[in-house]
């Protein structure tokens with residue numbers, strides 16, 4: 001019995017692989033390495049470099065490793081890119097997910113955990129949002145993920161197959177043991193931009209809009225430490241293996257901070273000033289996106305352990321330093 005992790009060489013997937021190994025589980029990874037790194041997957045893990053849309057490769061892994069559960073991270077995640085390349089996003093996120101779900105049905109894999117996103121809510125009329133808040137994605141990225149949720153729902157209705165779709169809020173931070181983190185230099189997320197500025201890799205970071213109707217004019221997000229997000233996946237895995245019902249779950253802490261509060265936390269934790277410049281609003285940014293995540297706690301039994309912005313900042317910084325040292329050593 002083993003767990004197949006798609007996208008296991010990426011930011012969140014690599015943390016899942018480490019957590020499964022820590023828990024003594026058998027794990028195998030399929031990743032096409034477009035945004036992931038081979039070194040992010042420990043040597044003892046079976047690694048298949050292939051596209052998740054390659055049904056032959058996926059079926060072979062499932063059969064060879066006696067896979068009973070799939071954790072599906074592989075996909076494209078850049079919202080503006082999804083606007084300029086919608087068909088690419090529907091291919092990578094929706095068509096390839098359909099192919100994986102079909103592989104599960106055909107080979108008898110009964111459990112799937114899917115990386116969904118708070119982007120399915122679009123610009124919600126209410127905050128915080130529950131799983132019952134109407135979905136109304138405003139980007140092809142959000143739509144591509146929501147369509148996969150629908151395919152999972154309908155497949156679970158028709159077949160002996162169960163799923164948990166986790167709607168991620170803003171994932172940040174890195175493995176507290178320094179084994180993995182956000183390694184993609186092209187990542188544009190707030191914490192990544194802040195760390196790159198703190199280390200002098202970037203000269204400054206931009207604040208995208210100070211004129212929102214929030215407590216200080218900047219956008220509010222529910223930042224969740226990547227290790228807690230992985231904790232929700234582990235809880236979902238046990239839940240599904242124990243016969244739990246399919247469902248959709250928010251993954252956040254249920255409270256948010258503004259961009260300025262995040263900058264202040266970085267300055268406090270690192271004891272250094274961050275060079276910021278004001279910039280225009282970024283298209284498609286909702287003013288506030290905060291979860292109600294009670295369902296994951298009560299149904300999956302998830303208990304977050306790192307609900308602390310300072311811990312997110314410190315672990316993100318420690319990882320960025322490790323990455324930076326590697327780049328320096330390679331040059």
Ligand code: UDP
Pocket residue numbers: 170188189190191193205206207208209218219220221259282285
């Ligand atoms: N943000 C910012 N500067 C940056 C990156 C992000 O001001 O360099 C803001 C962004 O406008 C949003 C918040 O930080 O309000 C979180 O953005 P991020 O890209 O991290 O995640 P998103 O919420 O878009 O998924």
